[in-house]
Amino acid sequence: MAGRGRGTRLIAVAGAALVLAAAAACSDDEGAARPTISPSVTTADVTGTTTVETTTVDTTVTEATGTTTVTTTPPDGTTVTAGTTVQMDDAPPDVEAWLITVHQQNLARLAAGRSAESVAASGDVRALGGRWVTDYPALDAEVRARAAARGVALPDTPTPGSDADLDAVERESGDGYDAAWTARETGDISTYLAFVEDGGGAAQDPDVVALAAMTRPVLREHLDLLAGIRRPVEAVPAGEGPVGGPGRVGAVAVAAVGAALVLVAGVGAAVARRRP
């Protein structure tokens, strides 16, 4: 069991080093492929700083003590939640599931950001895509560090459903893409925020608490940004009929002519019967 704990720590350190490198690398990655991040670095002690626009998180992973120390500075800079110390141990299933879900959300948002940067018609949506590409890898760096410290293996890709949703958005073009992208991101980030708020069965876990505190303001800010570019509804074209048809008036007129012909035929037949 002790050997397993030491192995877990080594993995944790390697993962922490990786995520700090990946956080820096992701924003420079111009590749169009959906995001994947793979561990490859091993080191004894790692200290790094991740800044997500309004929240600063300092992370220290120390092999000797087997602890991860996280310091979070909220946007106002007046309150510092410091010294959250997490023992390196195997994560309970709920915590593992929480970390995987959040990681896959980050990957999905990163993919959406890259998509918007290259496909969106408007500068507003492209700019949001750029924010996603900056912010979500930074958030994910912390998720990966804590997952590594807890011995949680994270998937390399978003969920298949998420990929399918993005494919559907990318089938639109121009302004239609922008509207679909904005709607999809609003829905998905709302879902992501609700998940982070709820915490599931892991709400009391120190890692989950710290990550939720770090993630929540970013998601709220992104929802505000999305709300800032939304447009009012002016028309709801909720149906389509045959083009080139007679219309209701024309159809009724034709039916009336038909009825008149039937009537004439009936009268004609009756008159003919009465003739001697």
Added chain:
Amino acid sequence: MAADPDRRRPLWPVPVAVFGSMLVGWGFVMSGAAGPRTPPDFGSRSVIAADSLVPGEVAPAGPDEAEARPGVGAATATSPPPTELRLPGRDLAARVHPVGVTRDGVLQLPADPRDVGWWAGGAGVGSGSGPVVVAGHVRTVGGGTGTLATLLDVTEGEVVDLVRADGAVVSYRVRSRLSYVKGDLPPELFAAGGAHRLVLVTCTGDVDPDTGSYTRNVVVTAEPLG
């Protein structure tokens, strides 16, 4: 030799009657394809009148948003999006997709008329204020009759459920059904703020033979249960 009386009868009424019958049938069918009859209105227009009538305005924060939850901090300000619409009284359900608005103000809708769209710029389900807007095709040429065609038959007091992505079910009760000439939808239908309400929209009226689009919208408004 007496002449056959049948031979003296004219034959023209027969083809004329057949042709006339065909015209009646064709006209009947095309009249149906030209769009559903606009259903009668019920309920008050005041149901849709929000306190704050600025289209696109951000809804004020609800009182529950400041509440803290143990372990993870403040409660969410934005509820998860709806994933399913149900009319339990009719054993009817439709998938819900988030939809946006194009530059010309047109609400995008799922192409499949069995599915419906939730306006992502509107209120969240159970959010405490503002309109949750859900719309869907009444009918499409390739897809047939849509789920929301049932709005043409819905009655006051019927229950409509929205299932959110987190599994929560929020129920609403139908209060009004009003139809509008397309293009004359009142902005307050979609305005942020005011009482929380569900706004369901589809099309009705005649089909414009030049464009294939319907001439009217029917709007059903429902209030939260409980």
